[in-house]
Structures are given as C-alpha cells and as structure tokens.
Amino acid sequence: MTDTAPSTATRRYGTRPTMKDVAARAGVGLKTVSRVVNGEPGVTPDTERRVQEAITALGFRRNDSARILRKGRTASIGLVLEDLADPFYGPLSRAVEEIARAHGALLINGSSAEDPEREQELVLALCARRVDGLVIIPAGHDHRYLAPEMAAGVATVFVDRPAGRVDADAVLSDSFGGSRDAIAHLIAHGHRRIGFVGDLPGIHTATERLRGYHAAMSDAGLPVHDAWVSLGPTDPERVRAAATAMLNAAEPVTALFAGNNRVTVTVVRVLAERPEPAAPVALVGFDDFELADLLSPGITVIAQDSAQLGRTAADLLFRRLDGAGGDPQRVVLPTRLIPRGSGELPPPATSTP
Amino acid sequence: MTDTAPSTATRRYGTRPTMKDVAARAGVGLKTVSRVVNGEPGVTPDTERRVQEAITALGFRRNDSARILRKGRTASIGLVLEDLADPFYGPLSRAVEEIARAHGALLINGSSAEDPEREQELVLALCARRVDGLVIIPAGHDHRYLAPEMAAGVATVFVDRPAGRVDADAVLSDSFGGSRDAIAHLIAHGHRRIGFVGDLPGIHTATERLRGYHAAMSDAGLPVHDAWVSLGPTDPERVRAAATAMLNAAEPVTALFAGNNRVTVTVVRVLAERPEPAAPVALVGFDDFELADLLSPGITVIAQDSAQLGRTAADLLFRRLDGAGGDPQRVVLPTRLIPRGSGELPPPATSTP
DNA sequence: CCCGGCGCTGACAACGTTGTCCAGGGGCTA
C-alpha cells in the first residue's frame, strides 16, 4: 500500500519538518528556503513557487527557537503583574499587548500574587527566555537581582510602583495628589473624622496614598486618630473588619477613603449592609470601576487610567529598545476626581457642632 | 588601568556570558557547567563551588532559547482569548496560568479581538515558538489551519466555544441550558413578551443561548416576535439601540435577557436611565459580574464559573501533554441561576390580561 | 602487584536557523 496521504503521515508524530526537508523536497538549497520563508529578495518566482508548495505539502513552520538563538532578539516582552484576574490590570495588560503587537512582539506574562519571591522567579525565567524587555508591576522592594539583566540589555520599565534599590524607568499614577484631592473633597463637604482603609503598608502606592491623606488632613488643620487608619491585605475579611471598627467606634468616622478598587468594593458592601436608620457615610475610592455610577449613591472615585499607564510604559519600553538612551525616567500620570454622590454626602448634623 | 570592575564591565553591552565563559573562568569543562546549572549529579562539591562563583561573578543566566532548541520542549503554553481586558477572561486566564505554573510552564498570551484572522496569526506565531500546548477561545469557525500543528504534537484545547471543522478537545459552559433556565424563570414570573439581546450570531455561545431562548418560549407555548431578538456586536451603542427599540415598541417587551456580561451592563444602564413613571422591566443576564448584587434591584444572572472553565481546560491540556490519548473530549460545565431581584419583577398589570 | 570498576570530567556532535561568502550562468556592452 503506497503512502500518498498528506504531509502529516509522511513524518512520525512529534517530529516536525525542517527547512532541510523542505529544501530536499523542493530540490533547492537550504538558504533558498530561508529566503522564501523570510520574504528576502533574490529568488526566481518559479523557485519560490516550488518552495511554497513543499512548505504546504510538509506542513512546515519555521522554528522560532532556532531563529531566536541565531538572531539574538526574541521579539517578545514580558509582563509581570500582581493578578491577572484583578480588573485594574485587565486594561493595563491589554494596552501593553496592543503596543507590543504594533511592534511585532509577543507578550509573555505572569502573576506574582504580590509575592516578591515569585516575582523574582518569574522575572528571571523571562530573562532566561531572553525577552527583549520587561514591564513589571513590582511586588518586592529590592530589584538588585535585575542589575545584571539590565546591564546585559534587557529594557525594563516599572509600572504603578517604582523599582527598589535599582535605577529604572517607572510610570506611576499620582497617588499622593489623588488621595490629597479625595480627602480635601470630603473635608470640603464638611467631614472632620475621615477613615483611611488601604493596602499593605509595604506597597508604594499604599504609603503614597496614606501620605496624601495625612497631607490633606494637616492642610486643613485636622487631627488624625490612629484608629482612623488601617493598612493591610485587601481581602474582604480584613477590610470589612477595619471599616466596621471605624464606623462603630465611640467617635465614629463620618466618611471613608478606600485605598484601591478592591477595598472600595468591600466598603460599599459594608455600607450597604448597615441597618436602615444609620446615618449615611460618605465614601471616596481610589481607582474607578465599572458600575460605580450605577450604585446608589454613585461612588465618587479618584480615577486613574490603567490603560494609559500600560500604554505609556510600553511606549517607553519600545523607545528604549529602539535605542533611546538617557537616564531612567519617572513619569507620573495625573488622576481625576469623579464626583458621583457618595463623596458629596454631608456628615450627620450632630457631628458638626 | 586594569579592569577589576564587576562582571558587567567585563563584557560589552548587549552580550551575555555563556557557559563557555563560565567554564573558562572556573577552569572546568563546558559540560560540567551544564551539570551544575541543571543540578545534575556527579560534580564534586569543590568544583561546584568554583562554578557557582564564576556564575555569579559573570552574571550568567542560561539561555533558554538554546536549551529549547536542543531539548525540543519549551515548557510554555499559549493562551489566545478574545480580550484580556474583559472581566470574564481575567479569572479564566489566571486559572490557566496557575495550572501552567504548577507544571513549571510559562504562559504566552494574546488577544484575538474577536477577529478570526488575528486569531490565526497569533496561534501560528505561538506554534512557531513551539509552545507545548494551546488553550484557545476561538474567534473563527474554521480551524483546519491547526491540523498540521496538532498532528505534529501541539496539544490544543478550546474553551468557551468549540473548534470549527477540526476535531479537538473543548470545554464549554452549558449555554443552551442556562438560557433556557433564564427564560423559564422569567416566564414563571408572569412574563410573556421577552426580549433577547445577544452577541454576534457567528459566535457559538450566542446561537446556543438564542436556541435556549427559543426552546423555553416554545416549551411554554409562547410566540416569539422577530422584533424581540437582536444579535450583534456588544458595543454599547448597538446594545442600547436594540434594547430601547424593544422597550418602546407598540407592544413592548416586559423582560429582557442579556446574552453576556457586556450586554447586561449596558442594559442595566438603559433601564436606569428610563424616566421615573415607566414600569420596571425584568432582567436576567448571562454571566455573573462583580457588584451585580449591590445594584437595586440586584441583577439576576446565569452564573458560569470562568475560573473553573480555565482550570478544566488547562488540566485537560496537561493531561494530553503527559501522554493521555483517546478521542477529543467535549466537557460541558453546568450553569447556575442566581436570583437577585431583577429577574423576579412581575410584568406590569396591564400586560397580563 | 595487577586488574576491574566506579566516580568524575571533558571533547564533540547535534538541535534548526541565519549571515557570509563564493560559484556559475546569462545578458549586456564594447
């Protein structure tokens, strides 16, 4: 029984045809196949046709591993973020991908789960793959492990949080200014006792936002009680406990500021579950989120454009890859206060003596 | 001036040290370095120490491109989805990543933007990288282009929608059953004129959900007007127009079924913007989404576990990579109706004669 | 004392591609 079946039957499972096979089948030299595959000039139309036929007949596809090894550039960039499932990072990674695609690069990504060790492990794995560049939302505070890589030419841009102990490009949101605006907004609406529920104190944005809180309070000449500030993990239990404690204290807070969108969502739930006669509590959240306008009241937020963050970072990365020199930059993107109702609620009458 | 500066100065920018360099510096053979790097046995502690020192001194990192070329396996899998920024895919890709990580594999991903050509381009680029396997949320309907790749041993699992014109594993949600349940739920609450706003008719889930709609209507002996069904892109303008038309018709629908979470969100907005005296319209959406319970009324949804979808697909993929044979499987995961209020609103009195 | 075997090490080829370089043939010009 003669085997006239299509390509797939002519080679054993798991083995792919190479340019050599294509060359043999087309009756040409190896390099000619390479030229055809890469669209290089210098091949007769007739020869090219023969090669193309051999390629489709064998189901050949260029092995990029070999190509990368030879050329030194991988046409891929790595993205390390905290959690792919967090809605804040969706638009960001999509924006990075879009820019990468425009530059013909693939995106390899991974989540650090806010674990510095895992971040390092991931970053080094990406470096071993010889990605051309890295976009990192850092979890740790010491990125000296990156120094040899950066020195070897791996372009690196940090996003949302700056690098630790290493000099690198960074694209950030104005956490300090945004928070100060938020608190000033609440103060302008009559609040004096304002609670802050934020992320882990080790995270740069968390401390910046806290700094903004303190700045606005002190600008207004208002005292800050320790009990009004809570930093910690953003899991619902912790946030719920922190917010509840502030609301049920002897001198309860009349407004809350939530340090990121995870916190905001949980605080919204806590407020929604309060028994009816309770006085409404004002709320401003850092980060916009979908449907914030449809809740009642709408949630006032400090919006940062996460897609813009990603775009800016990726643009900078590719500029570096294209050879742009100069000292590491720090780009800070402005935030925008979007009033929707929850931040404009006045404090209860009794609390403004 | 003698160069005693650290490693980075000893090699010119952009060139990385190789095992050969390490071997030379440690005064050992190439293969010994390889052994140390890979933790293979048969190296004297003393030799190992010398090699380790050379590695850190030079800032050596193994070049995985070469390793991959040599070994044939890349320890990476590709994920192609529709849009990284869509909240439905966040948990899914996170789940896939988690499983990949457990198997020591990296995740390379890309968005097809619902464009079949872009999907193919991406998939083939991933194949050229020789990913070990692929998880695909297909945009197109003809995946014959994958046949040579699959024959060559690239494990492939389709998620959320089945493959077209090619026999492959698929992990799906029960779109048909979920929709039928949703419509039956609305019918049970007294509705007779129910609108369906869905995704593009080319998308498998969209037609399945429409089929469920028709099945439930016909089970209840209810007629379906053409004007009650609208399939199309899920951009807000189209959805807004479709929903508004159904609500303002001479015989308006009293309930709406939204074919996915993008649609649901827009419909919620449309309903929220209706002038006050309008009768409340019931709504059930396919896909759960964050905060659905906090809107008033809460939005009744057909929940599908997108993380579970991803986990199941990735598990299946790695089973295939571990050599599991057998015919392509189709796994269908159940959906769950979560009543929250919007689906239990009765029709206005006048419409139940 | 000699031999077999074992533990450690290194030389070498191969993975599949691309860059360099050279050869041959055909057409054009003097």
Added chain:
DNA sequence: TAGCCCCTGGACAACGTTGTCAGCGCCGGG
C-alpha cells in the same frame, strides 16, 4: 565575439545548550 557584471543559488559556520561517550585516576579485591 569577448569580457564583465549582476542575479540566483548553495555550502558552511555559528548561535548556546544538552546528550553521548570516552578517558583518567583511584580504590578494593584477588
């Protein structure tokens, strides 16, 4: 018609790693 140049095609090395295999020295047993 002869010589030169350009156009096409191919041989070969190199990218950095790992698998194979062979060699060397040392130890224990006969």
